[in-house]
Amino acid sequence: MRDGVKLSANVYLPLNGPARLPTILERTPYGKGADIAANHLALVEHGYAVVVQDVRGRYDSQGAFDPLRQEGPDGYDTIEWIARQPWSDGKVGMIGGSYRGIVQWKAALTGNPHLKAIFPIVSGSDEYLDRFYSPGGAMKLGHRLGWMSENLQAPGFRPDFDKFVLHLPLRTADIAATGWTTQLWRDVTAHPLYDSFWRNLSVIAHIDRVKIPVFAIGGWYDNFAESDLAAYNALRRTSSTNRVLIGPWPHNMSVGFKGVDFGPEASAPIRNLQFEWFDQWLKGKDTPVVSQPPVKMFVMGANRWREDREWPPKDARPRHLYLESNGVLADRAAAHDPQDRFTFDPRNPVPTRGGAVCCNSKLFPWGPFDQRPIEQRPDVLIYSTQPLKQDTEVTGPVNVVLYVATTAKDTDFTAKLVDVFPDGYARNLTDGLLRLRYRNSLERAELATPGEIYRVTIDAGVTSNVFLKGHRIRVEVSSSNFPRFDRNPNTGGPIADETHLVKASQTVYHDKEHPSQVVLMVVPGKG
Secondary structure (H helix, E strand, O other), X not given: OOOOOOOOEEEEOOOOOOOOEEEEEEEEOOOOOOOOOHHHHHHHHOOOEEEEEEOOOOOOOOOOOOOOOOHHHHHHHHHHHHHHOOOEEEEEEEEEEOHHHHHHHHHHHOOOOOEEEEEEEOOOOOHHHHHHEOOXXXXXXXXXXXXXXXXXXXXXXXXXXXXXXXXXXXHHHHHHHHOOOOHHXXXXXXXXXXXXXXXXXXXXXXXXXXXXOEEEEEEOOOOOHHHHHHHHHHHHOOOOOOEEEEEOOOOOOOOOOOOOOOOOOOOOOHHHHHHHHHHHHHOOOOOHHHOOOOEEEEEEOOOEXXXXXXXXXXXXXXXXXXXXXXXXXXXXXXXXXXOEEEEEOOOOOOEOOOEOXXXXXXXXXXXXXXXXXXXXXXXXEEEEOOOOOOOEEEEEEEEEEEEEEEOOOOOEEEEEEEEEOOOOOEEEEEEEEEEHHHOOOOOOOOOOOOOOOEEEEEEEEEEEEEEOOOOEEEEEEEOOOEOOOOOOOOOOOOHHHOOOOOOEEEEEEOOOOOOOEEEXXXXXXXX
């Protein structure tokens, strides 16, 4: 590297082939291993040189691990090294998922002329919005502490997920999760706002620097799907070469959910798509990938793939469903309707039950789950339509607009979209949270006045699902989803330093003057 640090890599070359080859690079913090992986072998047999590298500070590579800052410069220098090798023709593509996808975006931002195309999988495009905080300003607690406990733990330390997610104050939760203090966690907790610290690290904030073709893969039950789609939309403003594919899977790309069957078409030929993508951009071959529609998404419920040129689909139209008393979700707001109330106790938060969580399914189960056990709680409000008279396809972002009041200076409100089957099974589709202090902006905090009514919008994620005839559309409203998101202590103080938790009395209004609602993108002809 430019500072003299040496990074360790495995280099795989075909036994027979041209003297100079295009190269596929994968950079990983999880150990490059000693033997060639099946995916890498397939690429070698397809006529590529393959380089698999341990990133700085991990496994056989030198230096200190600094995941927020190192991957752009180190990616650039590694690509330069590849281009100088006698077996390289100077053209490089990158592969990998999760962190191994993040490093691709970071390298693409550098503008290295030898990098010709990337293929990031379940990676997202923003450090704040994807990996540490949410679009509503809450910490993605289970995600981050779980990852740190597995990858940054002190020698001999035995972390306990169920204990360290409860640790207070939040600022020292890294010690509970890893056994020692980490600079990464201290940096993150010092910047709860989306400030210049995060903007400087963001890919999507600087995506105009990405001048190469990008094929991004995401999953409806993966933490990064919303950001993968946002990155595609940002790139398509200046280029038509980019592609995005979203399937019905979680972070590990598996469709093997217990008790859930998305049909025989649920998987996708990722390896073949990689061959076509890199043959097009590294070998100059004409492949089918560039002539097909750039957006491909799996429509759950119908269990089929949908191709389009835009996200959300151009023909999708917003449909407003309004919250009413007695748990009703209706097409019109009620003229006069009582409000609903519940008590949020952060000592007894609503537990996370599946969803687009990350990154260890044993510690933190992901995907579709029956939400009925959650719906029995007194601090969860549920609103449902009547059984649908026809299939209704919802494909796009999900937003929930609430008119709320609280007894606290700061609190949270959550929303979850659920597909209710005729037998009562309630399958979660997507969810989100808004921290009330960030109701107007993630860039500044504004405490609430207890008792005042606020109009808030919860970004509840993205989905594509057909609510079949006889099913019901349901929205759950509460104030916690733990440990997917950290608990709001309800005190109004700095959340990272708080050790005192207090209850908050929450009110949700729904009448003509306060039309609380869910806004869904419905595809015409499908409801």
